[in-house]
Amino acid sequence: MPSIITADGAVHQLPKQLKGYEIAKQLSAPKNIVAVKINGIPGDLSGLVPDKAKVEFIQREEFLGLEILRHDCAHVLAQAVQELFPRTQITFGPAIENGFYYDFARDTPFTPEDLPKIEKRMHEIVNRNLPITRHIWTREHAIQFFKSKGEAFKAEHISTIPANEEISVYQQGDFIDLCTGPHLPNTGQLGKAFKLTKISGSYWRGDAKNAKLQRIYGTCWATEQQLKDYLHQQEEAEKRDHRRLGRTMGLFHLQEEAVGSVFWHPKGWTLYRTLENYVRSQIAHHDYREVRTPLLFDKSLWEKSGHWEKYRKDMFVFQEEEQILALKPMNCPAHVQIFKQGITSYRDLPLRMAEFGCCHRNEASGSLHGIMRVRSFTQDDAHIFCREDQVVGETIAFCRLLEKMYHDLGFPEFTVKLADRPALRAGTDDVWDKAENILHEAVKKAGLSYTVNPGEGAFYGPKLEFYLKDSIGRVWQCGTLQVDYIMPERLDASYIAEDGSKKRPVMLHRAVLGSLERFLGILIEHHGGRFPLWLAPVQVVVANITDASAVYAKNVYEQLQQLGVRTEIDTRNEKITYKIREHSESKVPLIFVVGTREAEQQQVAIRRLSGKDQDILSLAEALKHVQQEAKQP
RNA sequence: GCCGGAUUAGCUCAGUGGUAGAGCAACUGAUUUGUAAUCAGUAGGCCGCAAGUUCGAAUCUUGCAUCCGGCACCA
Numbered sequence A: 001m002p003s004i005i006t007a008d009g010a011v012h013q014l015p016k017q018l019k020g021y022e023i024a025k026q027l028s029a030p031k032n033i034v035a036v037k038i039n040g041i042p043g044d045l046s047g048l049v050p051d052k053a054k055v056e057f058i059q060r061e062e063f064l065g066l067e068i069l070r071h072d073c074a075h076v077l078a079q080a081v082q083e084l085f086p087r088t089q090i091t092f093g094p095a096i097e098n099g100f101y102y103d104f105a106r107d108t109p110f111t112p113e114d115l116p117k118i119e120k121r122m123h124e125i126v127n128r129n130l131p132i133t134r135h136i137w138t139r140e141h142a143i144q145f146f147k148s149k150g151e152a153f154k155a156e157h158i159s160t161i162p163a164n165e166e167i168s169v170y171q172q173g174d175f176i177d178l179c180t181g182p183h184l185p186n187t188g189q190l191g192k193a194f195k196l197t198k199i200s201g202s203y204w205r206g207d208a209k210n211a212k213l214q215r216i217y218g219t220c221w222a223t224e225q226q227l228k229d230y231l232h233q234q235e236e237a238e239k240r241d242h243r244r245l246g247r248t249m250g251l252f253h254l255q256e257e258a259v260g261s262v263f264w265h266p267k268g269w270t271l272y273r274t275l276e277n278y279v280r281s282q283i284a285h286h287d288y289r290e291v292r293t294p295l296l297f298d299k300s301l302w303e304k305s306g307h308w309e310k311y312r313k314d315m316f317v318f319q320e321e322e323q324i325l326a327l328k329p330m331n332c333p334a335h336v337q338i339f340k341q342g343i344t345s346y347r348d349l350p351l352r353m354a355e356f357g358c359c360h361r362n363e364a365s366g367s368l369h370g371i372m373r374v375r376s377f378t379q380d381d382a383h384i385f386c387r388e389d390q391v392v393g394e395t396i397a398f399c400r401l402l403e404k405m406y407h408d409l410g411f412p413e414f415t416v417k418l419a420d421r422p423a424l425r426a427g428t429d430d431v432w433d434k435a436e437n438i439l440h441e442a443v444k445k446a447g448l449s450y451t452v453n454p455g456e457g458a459f460y461g462p463k464l465e466f467y468l469k470d471s472i473g474r475v476w477q478c479g480t481l482q483v484d485y486i487m488p489e490r491l492d493a494s495y496i497a498e499d500g501s502k503k504r505p506v507m508l509h510r511a512v513l514g515s516l517e518r519f520l521g522i523l524i525e526h527h528g529g530r531f532p533l534w535l536a537p538v539q540v541v542v543a544n545i546t547d548a549s550a551v552y553a554k555n556v557y558e559q560l561q562q563l564g565v566r567t568e569i570d571t572r573n574e575k576i577t578y579k580i581r582e583h584s585e586s587k588v589p590l591i592f593v594v595g596t597r598e599a600e601q602q603q604v605a606i607r608r609l610s611g612k613d614q615d616i617l618s619l620a621e622a623l624k625h626v627q628q629e630a631k632q633p
Numbered sequence B: 001g002c003c004g005g006a007u008u009a010g011c012u013c014a015g016u017g018g019u020a021g022a023g024c025a026a027c028u029g030a031u032u033u034g035u036a037a038u039c040a041g042u043a044g045g046c047c048g049c050a051a052g053u054u055c056g057a058a059u060c061u062u063g064c065a066u067c068c069g070g071c072a073c074c075a
Helices: A020-026 A063-084 A114-128 A139-148 A152-159 A224-239 A242-248 A266-285 A299-305 A332-339 A388-408 A429-445 A486-490 A516-527 A547-562 A576-585 A596-601 A619-629
Strands: A003-006 A011-013 A033-038 A041-043 A053-059 A099-105 A132-137 A167-172 A175-178 A194-203 A212-220 A296-298 A317-320 A323-327 A351-360 A376-386 A414-419 A450-453 A463-469 A475-484 A506-515 A540-544 A567-570 A590-594 A603-608 A614-618
Touching (some): A033 A063, A053 A063, A063 A114, A063 A167, A139 A152, A212 A224, A266 A376, A266 A388, A296 A299, A299 A332, A388 A414, A388 A429, A388 A463, A475 A486, A486 A506, A547 A567, A576 A590, A590 A596, A603 A619
Parallel strands (some): A540 A590
Antiparallel strands (some): A033 A053, A132 A167, A194 A212, A317 A323, A414 A463, A475 A506
8 A cells, every 4th residue: 555754754545646636635735736745856746646755745835836837837828829829939938036938939029019918818728727747758759749840949959958867748738848847737727826027039048149039028926916016016116216216316317428328416426426435435444545547548558468359349449540549448457557666565565456447348238227237437446466375365354344335335135156267268277276266265264155156257367246135135246356367467567575586466356336336226226215314415405384484494504514414405485295295205314394483492303204203303412413323334 | 239119398108190288397476384296377399310101290111329128248
């Protein structure tokens, strides 16, 4: 008599070998299960469960369950598309965060009007409640089958599957797709909680050199409520869009005649400088020395540095009389020029050279995005010139600085990746071995856990990448630290060692924020424009209720200004509700409301952006509070 | 760079071949107001740019530019 073991360790005798869903019924498992883990491996509910197997059911709400639903949804999408658009080839259709997509090969692209039609057909397929069945095929049969159906991409994919792996296909009605599974027992269980969201071009196997494909994205959830919540959350995220807030808060604008460059308006520039000065104060504590280097260099420098060979396609280059000039895409070669002035002793190392360096990169037109991805940007850059035995210590110190800064800026969590040698690179494998080893050692000694990001290093060296998570869960790569043995060699930088010999320094390229433009975009979206007081471009608006309190309002305003608080005064002939609404919409953190009562008693009523209540304080107290709270960390 | 979509007043958007519209903002006046929109009036447009079709184009066609969503690339 066969048996199975449930998660709690109990052994259940069965009359005969049963399928997953039959066992679920027998054990009165919850109704919302989508698959079954057999000895820890996810499988179909419609498969037979072997004797003495350990059985755990997967519910639709849990991570694995959602993945199965989403993957099912991708199959239903593919079936719907093939029914509506015959001769469309299927390629890949994975589950992704919040949903799924499917890439199709088709001559005519989909249009937005197609989505509702396809979605309608998907619901029909769900309502057909088709059984979903798994079949194991031989490689030859599978290739033959897909070829006969005109599915060239599927056939090609099968031929790249390792020989020791079995070929499984899933069938629902007439639709058959290659897939490892698991899947639901039938299409009906998918339910209604899905929606097609966008269309896009893509490339076969993600490579721009390959065939162009048409991608359809969708979102899919365990319940309709979850779908509704997700769509609502997307709407909320849109309200944080830095491009929208940048306009409504009067921070910056962009225009056609200067594509990829930012026009900073007074308030935005205040924000920018506040952030820049914060960085300046932090690196000063770590013995950095700030410099300023040219933007424009002769081609010969870029040839020496290797940029001409490895980075030329991203550089702005032009000819002026007999000279070929390029705007710098990075600051490193310029910093080496300062390092090379005079003779450097080992005693001078480590030498930490910082610059808010303005760089230009000719980014692909399709990649530009608000102020987050521009062609003219400023890095919080620095290069640490040091001896090899100082690399580990410098890396640790940098990690401490970065932790502090991310914390201060409202990002307590970050993760680390180590990106190693890329295909297109300068230097020998020996040098790369050395650089990668030392970086692994350094990050471990800094006490940070990390993962490896293969092949993503800079052309001159491996790098640490620091990723932070914003308030709505998105992840951004900001900080970086790169170990470089190559640039000092190429640009002939040296120092005099203790024994009097000439040696090459190691260069650490490092940034905490990355680009100020991009980081400000992230900050705007992270806070939804509601900056902490120290960052807010306008910290306080003083608003009077009637003309009777205008003189007092002016007095309060002037006192705030005296203390260096960024203040505006609003004595317009408008109702206080109107003023409050307007300043709240432009995200001013504090409104000092003054009427005749406040004027008589030398008080202010403080209204915070976050709250509905007001605090009534004496003016002296209020000033003290604001000054305290507005202090830069 | 690739695939789609969009481009109309400062902003958000109507307007599918026949005299360019609304709300908000702006300006002017009235109102002196107590915690997220006081009322009335005025002004504001080469309908992204360029060609074409047509008696006639914001509207149809083509090209270009920019923006948006993805892809690819990436700070």
